[in-house]
Amino acid sequence: xxxxxxxxxxxNALLRNxxxxxxxxxxxxxxxxSVIAMLxxxxxxxxxxxxxxxxxxxxxxxxxxxxxxxxxxxxxAATMQSLKETDVDAILSECTAVLAxxxxxxxxxxVVFGALNWPTSLYGENExxxxxxxxxxxxxxxxxxKEISSAAKVCLVGQTVIKNLFGExxxxxxxxxxxxxxxxxIIGVLDPKGLNTFGQDQDDLLLAPxxxxxxxxxxxxxxxxxxTSAVDAGSTDQAATQITETLRRHHKIKASDQDDFxxxxxxxxxxxxxxxxxxxxxxxxxxxxxxLLVGGIGIMNIMYVSVTERTREIGLRMAxxxxxxxxxxxxxxxxxxxxxxxxxxxILVGIAASKIIGSAMSWPVVVLPSSEVLSFAVCxxxxxxxxxxxxxxxxxxxxxxxxxxx
Amino acid sequence: MKKLIEIIxxxxxxxxxxxxxxxxxxxxxxxxxxxxxAIMGASGSGKSTMLNIIGCLDKPTFGDYILDGINISxxxxxxxxxxxNRKLGFVFxxxxxxxxxxxxxxxxxxxxxxxxxxSKERKERAIAALESVGLADRMYHKPNQLSGGQxxxxxxxxxxxxxxxxxxxxxxxxNLDTRTSYEIMALFQDLNNKGKTVVFVTHELDIAKCAxxxxxxxxxxxxxxxxxxxxxxxxxxxxxxxxxxx
Numbered sequence: 035x036x037x038x039x040x041x042x043x044x045x046n047a048l049l050r051n052x053x054x055x056x057x058x059x060x061x062x063x064x065x066x067x068s069v070i071a072m073l074x075x076x077x078x079x080x081x082x083x084x085x086x087x088x089x090x091x092x093x094x095x096x097x098x099x100x101x102x103x104x105x106x107x108x109x110x111a112a113t114m115q116s117l118k119e120t121d122v123d124a125i126l127s128e129c130t131a132v133l134a135x136x137x138x139x140x141x142x143x144x145v146v147f148g149a150l151n152w153p154t155s156l157y158g159e160n161e162x163x164x165x166x167x168x169x170x171x172x173x174x175x176x177x178x179x180k181e182i183s184s185a186a187k188v189c190l191v192g193q194t195v196i197k198n199l200f201g202e203x204x205x206x207x208x209x210x211x212x213x214x215x216x217x218x219x220i221i222g223v224l225d226p227k228g229l230n231t232f233g234q235d236q237d238d239l240l241l242a243p244x245x246x247x248x249x250x251x252x253x254x255x256x257x258x259x260x261x262t263s264a265v266d267a268g269s270t271d272q273a274a275t276q277i278t279e280t281l282r283r284h285h286k287i288k289a290s291d292q293d294d295f296x297x298x299x300x301x302x303x304x305x306x307x308x309x310x311x312x313x314x315x316x317x318x319x320x321x322x323x324x325x326l327l328v329g330g331i332g333i334m335n336i337m338y339v340s341v342t343e344r345t346r347e348i349g350l351r352m353a354x355x356x357x358x359x360x361x362x363x364x365x366x367x368x369x370x371x372x373x374x375x376x377x378x379x380x381i382l383v384g385i386a387a388s389k390i391i392g393s394a395m396s397w398p399v400v401v402l403p404s405s406e407v408l409s410f411a412v413c414x415x416x417x418x419x420x421x422x423x424x425x426x427x428x429x430x431x432x433x434x435x436x437x438x439x440x
Numbered sequence: 441m442k443k444l445i446e447i448i449x450x451x452x453x454x455x456x457x458x459x460x461x462x463x464x465x466x467x468x469x470x471x472x473x474x475x476x477x478a479i480m481g482a483s484g485s486g487k488s489t490m491l492n493i494i495g496c497l498d499k500p501t502f503g504d505y506i507l508d509g510i511n512i513s514x515x516x517x518x519x520x521x522x523x524x525n526r527k528l529g530f531v532f533x534x535x536x537x538x539x540x541x542x543x544x545x546x547x548x549x550x551x552x553x554x555x556x557x558x559s560k561e562r563k564e565r566a567i568a569a570l571e572s573v574g575l576a577d578r579m580y581h582k583p584n585q586l587s588g589g590q591x592x593x594x595x596x597x598x599x600x601x602x603x604x605x606x607x608x609x610x611x612x613x614x615n616l617d618t619r620t621s622y623e624i625m626a627l628f629q630d631l632n633n634k635g636k637t638v639v640f641v642t643h644e645l646d647i648a649k650c651a652x653x654x655x656x657x658x659x660x661x662x663x664x665x666x667x668x669x670x671x672x673x674x675x676x677x678x679x680x681x682x683x684x685x686x
Contacts (some may be wrong), residue, residue, distance in 0.1 A: 050540040252641040346536060349536075352497075355525020360553060434492050434498055
């Protein structure tokens with residue numbers, strides 16, 4: 035029998051029971067739609083994490099002090115005071131893969147303006163900070179080299195600090211605020227950046243020359259960390275290697291000793307978070323896949339019912355010349371028509387559902403063409419797999435018994 | 441005259457659990473081209489088994505069955521299916537039409553299993569078959585829109601559409617009233633007059649008298665064979681019958 039005839043017969047058989055065919059398809063529709071929507075949500079979250087990490091600067095390579103160890107006791111990450119501002123100069127002059135570098139000195143405390151105060155973090159950086167962290171000044175200016183060398187008491191403020199000290203939308207440039215009793219002249223306002231992937235408010239900060247924070251606020255000689263920017267996103271590994279070599283030489287670390295610093299780059303962070311969201315995607319996909327499986331079992335059930343109900347039809351088809359293979363193909367064609375039609379509708383419903391979920395929950399939802407192709411392929415396989423046994427049962431009937439079946 | 445069906449020392453056993461049922465115990469039978477044979481017998485006499493074997497639906501345990509010059513005893517299941525498709529036409533007691541399917545589609549069905557017939561020819565032949573049974577105006581009716589007699593005529597059209605060498609009917613009038621039965625028999629006689637060979641299983645004596653020859657089975661053997669002397673011509677009988685009000 036030709037393929038055309040086969041599908042014509044299968045179509046006619048299904049149209050004889052429109053409502054039942056629809057209900058059977060519904061299982062597949064729901065299954066496929068949920069697979070599409072769940073994978074869409076998973077992909078969306080993955081993509082948004084990637085974008086946020088990229089937003090923090092994909093070229094970023096961070097150097098933090100190593101953990102301090104005394105008498106075999108580890109004091110935790112970044113407890114050493116091993117990084118100095120001279121390290122920054124060394125990295126800049128010796129590491130060819132590094133474009134820019136800034137030391138960072140941090141301090142936490144209350145910032146006070148008039149009667150208002152707000153707990154925030156003070157970041158001491160050099161002028162490369164904006165470039166490295168991909169930020170910009172929306173109002174006023176960045177501090178200068180001269181202000182760095184003179185440890186000037188100037189600062190830039192983030193949006194959250196403005197909101198809490200001056201009120202939303204106010205222009206604080208030119209005002210003087212106090213941090214740990216030290217007056218700082220506000221010279222600029224940083225761009226709004228919102229929360230990062232970890233839920234930290236990236237606008238809740240004061241930015242000052244690192245010399246100011248190091249000498250006037252913290253009174254320390256080391257720096258908390260060093261941020262560097264590789265020449266491009268592909269060179270972060272190379273940059274990390276060069277920085278390691280440079281710092282080991284400058285810190286006079288013996289070949290047998292461990293580094294007294296740790297280097298992190300964004301690629302690592304990216305792969306960590308990508309793997310987390312991959313697990314999420316797999317999990318959601320698996321749950322949705324189960325509903326697709328249930329849909330497939332629904333098809334199998336209906337095909338069994340259909341074979342039993344149409345035993346006499348099968349007998350007749352055999353009597354007038356239908357071979358076992360023809361009968362097998364006919365029922366397979368029916369189950370495949372059910373699953374593929376259901377799959378196509380399911381994909382459309384899934385795309386629509388993803389858009390609705392995405393806009394209703396304001397989640398990023400991304401439907402990849404690959405998940406559509408995958409769902410479609412799975413549907414076809416389900417049609418064959420779950421249609422096979424009922425079809426095989428139909429094909430192996432004895433025509434005489436089938437014709438007599440009541 | 442050409443021997444269309446030749447059955448030689450045919451036996452058929454069924455195994456039901458450990459019990460062996462000898463349904464046919466050595467049957468010799470010949471049907472010539474152009475004959476109208478009625479097979480008769482009580483239930484359990486082996487007449488249905490005989491028809492199943494003639495219809496290539498079942499294979500004999502022993503003996504030979506030669507249909508249109510080919511011994512079918514040695515054929516595989518698939519070969520039998522093609523044989524049924526090309527050589528035989530079936531008419532059943534319960535019509536066995538596909539529900540919710542038009543008369544035309546029902547009649548086209550056997551040709552669907554013949555890859556050499558294209559869809560245009562298939563439709564033409566189905567229309568011709570329906571016209572030959574007098575249902576030209578019912579082609580797009582579905583079985584539930586047709587009377588029993590009309591449904592059986594669709595079934596006869598279906599059995600004709602592949603131009604079989606023999607039409608096999610199993611109690612084809614069993615579900616019909618007397619008048620409709622004779623209408624169907626008149627149709628069979630018309631087809632027979634045009635040269636079609638018909639083998640007909642029935643237990644009704646009057647229906648059997650429409651045939652040219654009767655073969656009576658009993659306990660798995662042929663009890664008697666006889667040429668019908670006082671043959672009923674169904675059309676003449678119908679002309680004399682009052683048309684019953686429904």
